[in-house]
Amino acid sequence: MDGTVLVADDDRTIRTVLTQALTRAGCRVHATSSLTTLMRWIEEGKGDLVVTDVMMPDGNGIETLPKIKAIRPGLPVIVISAQNTIMTAIQATEAEAWDYLPKPFDLPDLLTRASKALESSRRGARGKLDSARIAPAPRMAAAESDDLPLVGRTPSMQELYRLVARVMNAELPVLITGESGTGKSLIARALHDYSDRRSHPFVLASAPDLGVDSGSPAMIARAQAGSLVIDGLGDLDGAAQARLVRLLDGVPQDGPRIIAIADGTLDAALESGRFRQDLYYRLSGVTLHVPPLRERIEDIPLLAEHFLARAAREGGGGRRLSPSALELLRQYRWPGNVRQLENVIRRLVITGHEAEISRTELEAALTAHPTVGQPGDAPEAGTLADSVARHVRRYFELHGADLPQPGVYQRILREVEAPLIDIALEYTGGNQARCAELLGINRNTLRKKTNDLDIRVTRRRKLM
Helix, strand or coil, X not given: CCCEEEEECCCHHHHHHHHHHHHHCXXXXXXXXXXXXXXXXXXXXXXXXXXXXXXXXXXEHHHHXXXXXXXXXXXXXXXXXCCCEXXXXXXXXXXXXXXXXXXXXXXXXXXXXXXXXXHHHHHCCXXXXXHCCCCCCCCCCHHHHHCCCCECCCHHHHHHHHHHHHHCCCCCCEEEEECCCCCHHHXXXXXXXXXXXXXXXXXXXXXXXXXXXCCHHHHHHHHCCCEEEEECHHHCCHHHXXXXXXXXXXXXXXXXXEEEEEEECCHHHHHHCCCCHHHHHHHCCEEEECCCHHHCHHHHHHHHHHHHHHHHHCCCCCCEECHHHHHHHHHCCCCCHHHHHXXXXXXXXXXXXXXXXXXXXXXXXXXXXXXXCCCCCCCCCCCHHXXXXXXXXXXXXXXXXXXXXXXXXXXXXXXXXXXXXXXXXXXXXXCHHHHHHHHCCCHHHHHHHHHHCCCXXXXXXXXX
8 A cells, every 4th residue: 555644633542543554554644633734734735545533623524525625626535433323424425525434443444445545546536435426415403413313333334324325316216124123214214304305205105005096196296306215015915016016117207216115124035936026126226224233232332322312302311321231231132123222211211210220220121111023033922932931031131141040940930820820810700719720729729829929819800
């Protein structure tokens, strides 16, 4: 790698690490903590590549990009930022950054990107992110921008953000896939709100409803030149898919952009023939996959802090997570994904009184919170053994890498035994003799168990 790299970051450690790494790779490096100094070097004609942070003491690195482009149009700029939201990727793209990386970044990855940027600089290329020119998006108020729960520093999310930023104005349909609760509808909304179509309508439609009644063409007309979001692709039978194909064939050239949403992926349905290939190709000009929360563990603390901060702004009080509670958040599987995490945090903010959320309080909230199954899980309508297995597995998962306290056998049996006896008493009208007979135990055993389990024995109305 050959060339001169200008590094601007107010963090001394990052400047030192980048200077050493780029120098070892064969580059000459000038590093500064000031955007003023960076701009002076650029005006003097120094540098073949710029690596700059966003938040600097004397300005904003992204807002400086248009000035850099005006002075040195062919100079590639790589933006690095600790603001790990989709907005940073969008702003970097619309400001024509060559590339964007979140902090903490992977050093070999940055060196690879720097090498490509230097090569593009030598060729005089305009750069990678400039391939999708984006009209300036409306500047959002800080509070409005912060309300987007599209937060993540993991590579999968950052790659998703970069892809969203690049395809916002591409004249292609978009297919968004992912498990329930991952934020697919938020991605769809971001694609519309920060694109050139943002002044036109955003219309959300259910896939099973489209093409079924005469109102569907009117829905396309209502979307005008905006965005028509089709949700629930996986719920379509063969006839509905055929109707949707015909409907999409009738979308005018100057009509809405089609954004489709599917829970999970459509791969298995395509392979088995349950989903039409021609419909898939009409919808998947660009496919964006939103990863489940369990595959982006490092983002869980960021999201939790985001939801706590939002609750504080809405008057919910300023609560914080204890270190042990934060560790439990990271260990939990989150079958309901980001939506479940948000609901749990909101519940904790509303119901708690202490400033710090303890692990015990979080365990109780997770146990009480309804969850959704994942592919391969037993359905909720399964056997009693399935339900017990789900409960026991959740109980063990709450303890993360540790095991529960000794005595699990008796605790689990007690939780199964108590409702069994209570419901049997209900259905026998509180008649202990009939209840004991129904359960296959004697009356003395039943009486001892009701005492041990603190079950009230009264005459009840319902009789078998």
